Every structure is written in C-alpha cells, then in structure tokens.
Amino acid sequence: MSANRDPSAPQIATVLLPLPLPEAFDYAVPEGMELNEGDHVVVPLGKRLSHGVVWGLRDGTGGNRPLKPVSERLDAPPFTASMRAFIDWTARYLAENPGLVLQATLRSRGGLSPSPTETLYHPTGQMPDRMTPARQAVLDAATQEPASGAELARRAGVSPGVVKGLADAGALRAEARDIDQPFPEPDPYRDGLVLNDGQEAAATQLRRLVAAGGFQAALLDGVTGSGKTEVYLEAIAELLRREPDAQVLVLLPEIALTQAVTARFEERFGVSPALWHSAIGPTERRRAWREIAAGRARLIAGARSAIFLPYRNLRLIVVDEEHDPTYKQDDGLTYHARDLAVARGKIEGAVTILASATPSLETLVNARAGRYGHIRLAARAGSAVLPEIETIDLREHPPEPGHWLSPPLTAAMAGTIARGEQVLLYLNRRGYAPLVLCRACGHKMKSPDTDRWLVEHRYTGRLICHTTGFSMPKPKACPECGAVDSLTSVGPGVERVAEEAALRFPEARVEVFSSDSAAGPNGVRDLIARMEAGEIDILVGTQIAAKGHNFPRLTLVGVVDADLGLKGGDLRAGERTYQTLVQVAGRAGRADRPGRALLQTHEPEHEAIQALLAGDRDSFLDLEALMREQLGLPPFGRLAALVMSGSDERLLVETARIAAAAAPLSDDVKLFGPAEPPLAVVRGRYRRRFLVQAQRNVDVSAFMATWMARFKLPSSIRARVDIEPYSFL
Numbered sequence: 001m002s003a004n005r006d007p008s009a010p011q012i013a014t015v016l017l018p019l020p021l022p023e024a025f026d027y028a029v030p031e032g033m034e035l036n037e038g039d040h041v042v043v044p045l046g047k048r049l050s051h052g053v054v055w056g057l058r059d060g061t062g063g064n065r066p067l068k069p070v071s072e073r074l075d076a077p078p079f080t081a082s083m084r085a086f087i088d089w090t091a092r093y094l095a096e097n098p099g100l101v102l103q104a105t106l107r108s109r110g111g112l113s114p115s116p117t118e119t120l121y122h123p124t125g126q127m128p129d130r131m132t133p134a135r136q137a138v139l140d141a142a143t144q145e146p147a148s149g150a151e152l153a154r155r156a157g158v159s160p161g162v163v164k165g166l167a168d169a170g171a172l173r174a175e176a177r178d179i180d181q182p183f184p185e186p187d188p189y190r191d192g193l194v195l196n197d198g199q200e201a202a203a204t205q206l207r208r209l210v211a212a213g214g215f216q217a218a219l220l221d222g223v224t225g226s227g228k229t230e231v232y233l234e235a236i237a238e239l240l241r242r243e244p245d246a247q248v249l250v251l252l253p254e255i256a257l258t259q260a261v262t263a264r265f266e267e268r269f270g271v272s273p274a275l276w277h278s279a280i281g282p283t284e285r286r287r288a289w290r291e292i293a294a295g296r297a298r299l300i301a302g303a304r305s306a307i308f309l310p311y312r313n314l315r316l317i318v319v320d321e322e323h324d325p326t327y328k329q330d331d332g333l334t335y336h337a338r339d340l341a342v343a344r345g346k347i348e349g350a351v352t353i354l355a356s357a358t359p360s361l362e363t364l365v366n367a368r369a370g371r372y373g374h375i376r377l378a379a380r381a382g383s384a385v386l387p388e389i390e391t392i393d394l395r396e397h398p399p400e401p402g403h404w405l406s407p408p409l410t411a412a413m414a415g416t417i418a419r420g421e422q423v424l425l426y427l428n429r430r431g432y433a434p435l436v437l438c439r440a441c442g443h444k445m446k447s448p449d450t451d452r453w454l455v456e457h458r459y460t461g462r463l464i465c466h467t468t469g470f471s472m473p474k475p476k477a478c479p480e481c482g483a484v485d486s487l488t489s490v491g492p493g494v495e496r497v498a499e500e501a502a503l504r505f506p507e508a509r510v511e512v513f514s515s516d517s518a519a520g521p522n523g524v525r526d527l528i529a530r531m532e533a534g535e536i537d538i539l540v541g542t543q544i545a546a547k548g549h550n551f552p553r554l555t556l557v558g559v560v561d562a563d564l565g566l567k568g569g570d571l572r573a574g575e576r577t578y579q580t581l582v583q584v585a586g587r588a589g590r591a592d593r594p595g596r597a598l599l600q601t602h603e604p605e606h607e608a609i610q611a612l613l614a615g616d617r618d619s620f621l622d623l624e625a626l627m628r629e630q631l632g633l634p635p636f637g638r639l640a641a642l643v644m645s646g647s648d649e650r651l652l653v654e655t656a657r658i659a660a661a662a663a664p665l666s667d668d669v670k671l672f673g674p675a676e677p678p679l680a681v682v683r684g685r686y687r688r689r690f691l692v693q694a695q696r697n698v699d700v701s702a703f704m705a706t707w708m709a710r711f712k713l714p715s716s717i718r719a720r721v722d723i724e725p726y727s728f729l
C-alpha cells in the first residue's frame with residue numbers, strides 16, 4: 001500500500017476467513033475506515049458475521065457487482081507479514097485451504113479483545129469516621145495486598161457490604177485492573193549450571209548462530225542425559241540479552257514435559273514461560289494468545305499447536321525431542337510440527353534448533369548433507385554415565401505361564417528395590433489386556449466401529465476401543481454364546497504388569513503411568529513429583545513414561561516386550577523401536593548411581609536391538625538409510641496419502657475410482673490404491689487410502705492440490721490429504 005494514496009479513493013480488502021473455503025473474499029473498505037494488511041476485521045458472510053484477517057488491499061470498486069463492506073476493524077495486534085506468509089506456505093505445503101490453517105492460528109477468540117478487567121480495592125490512607133473491627137480487618141487485608149471486594153471480604157471474614165461501606169467512606173479506592181496480566185520479563189543474566197567442556201563447546205556454537213541472526217537450522221545431537229536443555233537455555237539467554245523484543249518458542253512433545261521444563265526455565269530466567277497446550281484453560285489460553293500476538297510474552301513453551309501462534313518477532317525455535325512421533329498431528333489439519341517449525345524458522349528468519357538423543361532419519365540426513373548444523377554431545381552431564389544395556393532372551397528365560405516378568409528381570413528388580421532405588425517397567429500398551437476372548441466359543445470382543453480388539457481396562461472395569469474411544473462395561477456373559485464368566489483376558493497391558501509386580505513385591509509401592517492413569521496435567525505432575533521424591537518403587541509406564549524425565553533414583557529399566565514395535569510393519573517401525581528403546585533405557589542412572597536396562601526379547605539378534613547393545617546408532621541408521629534410499633522412501637523420496645471416508649460404501653468406492661482415474665500421473669510419481677486400509681471402518685464411516693510415492697525433486701504438495709482439483713467430491717465423502725504420512729492405518 002503506498003503512503004500517498006488518496007484516502008477517499010475506494011478500496012477493496014481481500015479477507016481470509018477462518019473457514020475451510022478455497023479462497024479469500026473481497027470486501028469494500030468503507031469510507032473513513034483505515035485498514036492495513038494483517039488487520040483483524042469483522043465481515044458479513046451470508047446472514048452472519050465472521051472474523052477475518054486482511055490478506056490484501058487494492059484500489060478499486062467491485063465494478064458492476066457491488067461488494068459488501070467490512071463491518072468493523074478490531075483493535076487487535078495485526079498478523080505480521082511473516083505470519084501471513086507462514087499461513088500461505090503451510091496451506092500450500094499441506095494442500096489445504098488457507099482458511100483452515102488460519103483457523104489453527106486462532107485458538108482463542110478472547111485473545112482478539114483487550115483483557116477483561118476486575119476491580120481491586122486499595123487503601124487510601126484515609127480513616128473512615130466510624131471504625132469497627134470488621135472494617136479494620138478489611139483495611140488490614142487491603143493493606144497487605146489490594147484485591148477484589150469479594151476477595152477482601154473473604155480474607156477478612158466479613159460480608160462484602162463492609163468493603164463497599166469503606167469505599168463509600170473514602171477509605172478504599174476502587175481501581176480497574178486487567179485480569180490477564182502480562183508475563184513477567186525473563187532475566188537472561190542469571191547464572192546457569194556450570195557447563196562441562198562438551199556442553200560449553202555446543203553452547204558456543206549455538207550462541208554464534210544466534211549472534212549471526214537470521215535463519216539457520218541446527219541439530220543438537222546429544223546422548224540421553226547429556227544436558228541438552230542446559231545448552232539450549234544458553235542459546236535462549238544469548239538471544240534475550242541481544243534483542244529486547246525477541247520471542248523464543250520451545251516445542252515439547254508431551255504436556256507432561258512442559259511442567260519439568262517450566263521449572264528449568266524458572267531456575268534459569270527467574271520466570272515461567274507462557275504455556276500453550278490442549279489442557280490449559282480458556283483464561284490462560286486467552287492471556288497467552290494476546291500477549292504472544294502483542295509481542296509481550298517472550299518465552300513460550302508449548303505442544304505442537306504452538307507452532308501456529310501469532311508471534312510478533314520470533315527469533316529462536318527449539319524443537320525438543322525432535323524425533324517424537326507426537327509432533328505429527330493426524331486428524332483435522334494434518335501436519336508435522338517439526339517440519340513446520342523449520343519452515344517457520346526460514347520465514348521468520350529465526351534460528352531453529354532440533355534437539356534429540358535419537359534424531360529422526362529425516363533430520364540426520366539433513367544434517368549430514370550440510371543443510372543443518374550438527375552439534376554433538378557425547379557424554380552424560382555431571383557424574384552420570386550411560387546405562388548398561390542387556391537383553392534377556394525370553395526363549396531361554398520364559399516367565400511363568402500367565403506372567404510377563406522373567407526370572408532375570410525380577411531378580412534385578414529385587415536387588416534394585418533392596419538398595420532403595422527405583423524401577424521403571426516399560427510396556428507400550430495401555431490398560432489391562434489388549435484382548436478379551438471367550439473361552440467357550442473363542443469369540444473376540446471387538447469394537448463395533450472398527451473391528452479392532454477392545455482393550456480391557458481394570459481400573460474402570462470397561463472395554464475400550466483405543467482408535468475411536470468406544471467403550472462398554474465388561475459383560476458378565478459372552479455376547480456370542482451366552483456362556484457366563486467365560487471371558488478371559490489375553491496378553492498384558494501396563495495395568496496387568498503392575499498387578500504382577502505388586503503381587504511379587506508386596507512391600508513395594510507400584511504405580512501405573514499412562515495417559516489413562518494420570519488424569520490431566522495435574523495428575524501427571526503429582527505422579528512425576530512422587531516419583532522424583534522416591535515415593536514410588538516400581539513405575540509401570542507406556543510411552544509417556546519413557547520421554548525426557550529425570551528421576552534421579554531410577555536405576556533399573558525393564559522393557560517388558562522389546563519386540564512389540566518391531567512388528568509394526570510401517571516404514572519407520574525399526575527406527576521408532578530403536579528410538580524408543582534408547583529413550584526408555586536413557587531414563588536409568590541419570591544422577592550419581594549407575595543405571596541398567598534389561599530388554600526382554602524373543603529376537604535378541606534383531607539389528608535394532610544389536611545396534612542398541614553396541615551403542616552403535618550411526619551404523620544402524622546407515623543401514624536404515626540405505627534401505628530407504630533403495631526403495632525411494634522418505635527422506636530420499638516423497639510420500640503423500642489421500643484418505644477418503646463416507647458412510648455409503650458404494651459411493652465411496654465409486655468416488656475413489658473416479659479419483660484414481662483423475663490422478664495427473666507422470667514418470668516421477670507412482671500411485672497406489674485405492675486400498676482398503678487396516679482401519680476399514682471408523683465410526684460408521686468406510687475408508688479408502690491412496691499412497692503417492694514420488695522422487696525427491698517432485699513437489700508432492702502441488703501434485704496433491706492439482707489432483708484434488710480434478711475431481712468433484714460428493715458432499716457426504718470426506719477427503720484428507722496427508723503430506724509425509726506417519727500412519728498407514
């Protein structure tokens with residue numbers, strides 16, 4: 001927009017709406033309204049009003065088709081040019097409507113308005129004519145700390161009328177205060193831990209990147225417990241010292257980890273970061289969104305969706321545990337937060353640090369090719385050493401029938417508990433048993449929606465489908481043959497392993513750590529605090545227990561079924577198993593006492609397990625890379641999936657057939673499908689999948705967009721594009 005345009009000339013605003021529409025709409029800018037690109041506005045849409053963001057401005061009128069005018073300009077911080085560029089880029093990359101991406105950035109409507117206020121009462125110093133004990137109590141409370149009328153009355157133990165009386169008498173003064181207070185400024189000059197030589201070298205490299213400014217991605221590749229957090233905190237401190245307006249985002253894979261990182265931030269910078277994840281309440285969400293949009297919140301820690309927040313001046317992004325599969329969002333807007341973080345870093349000109357002890361092959365290949373810096377930490381911090389890893393061959397040392405812990409593992413557990421140390425038993429299966437079966441007729445209890453086995457949960461007494469959330473009480477009698485008490489639990493989940501551990505060690509305190517047992521972020525925090533305080537002897541946990549935690553007294557990790565991940569069959573199964581085993585073993589011996597990890601397996605000769613025993617990550621990944629390169633799989637080739645679903649199977653099959661015929665194929669692109677996926681039906685909707693495999697230089701996003709534009713989707717059929725899919729179900 002030129003500075004010297006005639007302010008009375010008619011102007012058109014192109015406004016992007018947070019709706020799944022293919023394009024932005026034009027509106028007339030009413031006379032007297034001054035708009036800029038990025039401004040938040042209210043516009044008419046059909047019979048209602050919608051919020052939108054100005055994507056473009058140009059002189060002109062709608063010609064013979066008069067445009068509806070913009071209704072209102074909102075007084076909210078505008079989206080920056082980089083924010084808008086990031087939304088456009090993401091929409092193009094994901095082959096999605098930009099409005100849907102915009103929607104992902106607007107997860108707090110309250111954040112667009114100024115903070116609501118509350119009235120606080122301050123003492124004026126003037127005494128009321130008549131003093132009573134009740135009035136004195138209120139004045140004392142207000143002198144201690146000004147507060148709302150209700151709060152002062154509560155603290156003084158009197159009725160709210162007393163507060164009002166004091167205000168009327170001039171002894172208290174009412175003052176409005178924003179409910180959403182700004183986040184306090186971090187102090188980057190506090191001392192951190194004394195870094196060891198390896199950490200200091202790594203921190204120096206990162207400080208240099210920050211000092212250079214602009215985009216640069218770096219892999220911070222350090223063994224478990226090497227103190228990667230401490231190193232990236234140094235990079236953050238450097239940035240905060242250099243640039244008084246800079247914002248920093250730290251992405252974490254698990255809400256459970258944000259609590260621990262908050263404590264580390266507090267120690268280092270004297271303040272907690274603004275938090276962003278699915279479990280924060282609407283008030284905190286509104287406060288975080290507004291303060292981030294206004295550029296006042298400088299330290300932000302969040303789960304994957306925090307990549308969509310409207311930062312004003314984002315200068316540094318850290319993706320901690322960058323290999324973690326939870327960064328991939330698999331329904332609704334389908335994205336990988338690590339990939340978007342690198343893209344956003346480029347657009348914003350922000351240094352992007354990817355930290356992990358077990359980097360993804362994608363990231364490692366980028367680092368080896370020199371596209372990312374590669375910074376290594378080879379040793380554990382402090383006096384800790386890496387754990388001894390051994391296998392227990394279940395063919396030689398089988399557990400008793402109906403049990404899951406082998407004699408060598410229970411012997412090691414007994415020794416650990418006797419020394420007053422802690423045990424983590426890892427099994428990536430929630431609930432009590434993965435299958436419930438009728439002994440009389442062999443009937444398997446299955447989810448009515450997906451045909452998958454229902455998982456038994458003993459704590460709640462229910463059978464639950466982990467795919468759809470369907471749940472039912474465990475029946476007394478078999479629904480198939482009617483036999484009573486014939487339903488039997490097959491295989492272990494964490495609840496069952498915990499039951500066995502408790503029976504075997506009746507004096508030990510045993511707890512389960514899974515997304516079911518630890519209800520909400522407070523449940524998780526309490527559980528982590530109890531584990532840190534040594535109030536738990538045996539923790540039986542899923543994935544959630546394997547990541548990032550520091551339990552100083554944990555010295556023995558037992559992996560109940562190290563083979564579980566190897567059978568996954570998807571292209572990342574081996575890599576993921578390796579990562580998980582390294583991470584879970586890495587929880588052992590993180591402080592002064594040495595740790596040990598015992599892996600129960602039927603396949604001790606499997607290359608992922610052999611590499612783990614030898615501590616030879618790189619040759620394992622070299623082999624993995626070679627295999628994928630030969631097959632043209634990521635990161636050496638590109639994949640995209642198209643998942644269609646609908647309740648009318650015949651219409652779905654017909655639509656999929658039409659779609660297949662419409663695909664713009666070339667020599668560089670192969671199309672597989674439509675295929676009936678393992679999850680053939682979900683919630684009454686039938687599903688079909690396509691997989692597109694292309695050479696690395698092919699723009700699969702453009703391919704998918706072109707393809708989608710070439711056929712018409714009946715309104716009852718949904719189609720979801722998944723660029724670089726992780727799930728093939």
Ligand SMILES: Nc1ncnc2c1ncn2[C@@H]1O[C@H](COP(=O)(O)OP(=O)(O)OP(=O)(O)O)[C@@H](O)[C@H]1O
Binds near residue numbers: 193225226357381
């Ligand atoms: N320089 C240091 N001196 C003493 N202790 C340190 C130092 N650096 C880190 N630590 C401690 O070592 C432990 C591990 O650090 P941190 O959690 O950052 O490791 P990490 O590399 O992120 O590990 P993982 O990848 O396994 O999660 C923490 O308890 C941390 O406080």
Ligand SMILES: [Zn+2]
Binds near residue numbers: 441479486
């Ligand atoms: Zn039966």
